[in-house]
Amino acid sequence: MYLTKLLEAYGVDTVFGIPGVHTVELYRGLAGSNVRHITPRHEQGAGFMADGYARVSGKPGVCFIITGPGMTNIVTAMGQAYGDSIPMLVISTVNSHGHMGSGEGWLHELPNQQALVNNVAAFSYTVNRPEELAPALARAFAVFDSARPRPVHIELPINVMLAAADHLPVPEKVARLKRPAAQADEIAAAVALLDGAKAPIILAGGGAVRASKEIRGLAEKIDAPVCMTTNGRGILPPAHPLGISTSASFSATRQLIEASDVVLAIGTEFGPTDYDMYEDGFFKIPGKVIRIDIDPKHIMRTVLPEIGIVGDAATSAAQLSAAVASGKRDGAARAAKVRTNPNSDLTPAMLGDIHILEAIRDQFPDVIFVGDSTQLVYSGNLGYTSASPSSYFNSATGYGTLGYGMPAAIGAKAAAPNRPVIALAGDGGFQFSVAELASAKEAGLPIIVLLLNNNGYGEIKSYMVSKNIPTLGVDLYTPDFIGIGKAYGWTTETAGNLADLLAMVEKAASSTEPTLIVFGEDVRKEAVTKTTK
CATH class of the missing domain: 3.40.50.1220 (TPP-binding domain)
Known part of the structure; x- marks a missing residue:
């Protein structure tokens, strides 16, 4: 309960996490608090959700993560946030004093969890006594508020998590730092x-x-x-x-x-x-x-x-x-x-992709596009014009992970429930985090996923062809995405042309249910003709 009260003092209203045997005590304080909990289906998804939430809200995304596999799972998401300077607070457990790093095979034991995380965090800190928790959080928010905002990791040994903290005061108002002013x-x-x-x-x-x-x-x-x-x-x-x-x-x-x-x-x-x-x-x-x-x-x-x-x-x-x-x-x-400039280097295919994005933006000027590494995103990064800041972001720059789009869109929707939030994904990257369909449904967050199905890693395949490399591993078996979406309780649509796609987006934007819209290369090719007439 002490941790929850401290987080509330810093204005935290949402936590992303998966309860585990080593973290359930953290959840005791969440019940009855003003902090909303959203449960992803994978800790990497928790990190991506926190990332999307932070970009849209301007506040740090917060995660509760178990020791060991929970931390190894979230490290990729922390790497993306580190590369893009996104504030993220990862609070994890670690084995009790006397057990951590013992090599004796305790549940979820890592040789040195802090060493694992240090390269994707502004800092990682082990709270050895309950009295250290408040100062550790103060340091974390000092980074978020006044320095380059990157992930911070705070780990609680299990015996410290279970220790009494009733004697510790919760400040009515916490000190917050301002960013430095120029000389x-x-x-x-x-x-x-x-x-x-x-x-x-x-x-x-x-x-x-x-x-x-x-x-x-x-x-x-x-x-x-x-x-x-x-x-x-x-x-x-x-x-x-x-x-x-x-x-x-x-x-x-x-x-x-x-x-x-x-x-x-x-x-x-x-x-x-x-x-x-x-x-x-x-x-x-x-x-x-x-x-x-x-x-x-x-x-x-x-x-x-x-x-x-x-x-x-x-x-x-x-x-x-x-x-x-x-x-x-x-x-x-x-x-x-x-x-x-006609020599702007934007190919007809790129212009067609941008046309799709800008047609949706013109329909919904407050739309938030959250992208995975996929064709529409690659093109959009080269020339899409967003209507407002923090309304177009993706994982295709910097660290460049896959599987980011849908979970980050869930976090963005949690931060901006009254704005249309559209995840841009390809069939390859979408399968990295397909289970997060359940998270959006469960949390009541009606995001829209535009899923381009070209039956493989299309961009990598093109690159391999250009380098005369055999195209091994890039032609994928793709499942029945419509069937999967229905199984998770989503509204599902297949767009056969551009007009259908735009109409489906318009319908989905007013829906209270999440919507999956699948389309193929034919829609992209049709968009090209709109830009060449």
């Missing part, structure tokens, strides 16, 4: 550089999604195009003349960046999956670089800046906006060249 001299130096710029540009990444208002104001004041990474999509809305959602891995976007004399990079680590997806090494920044980031190590990594600013993206952008001089620099015309 005045750093802002002044950046202002001088921006005021003297003839063709500035802003590169906005996932670390800037909570700063969309401030970035928009700054961009409009200095008349600078804003190029958004995959995780930064929606910082500027689709109709904004300064917005660019075309990947910086493409020639037209790169030409714009290379022609810019001052590059202001906000909350982006310059990851290759955004800036050098094809690993051709041609991404270059000849101009002077200003970097704003919460993580000082990343400011001095990959692209070294002329000026580095350690601080919150929103606060720093607001400080710059208040101090820079207004100026007309043909920003809209420069951005338009990228959006309309």
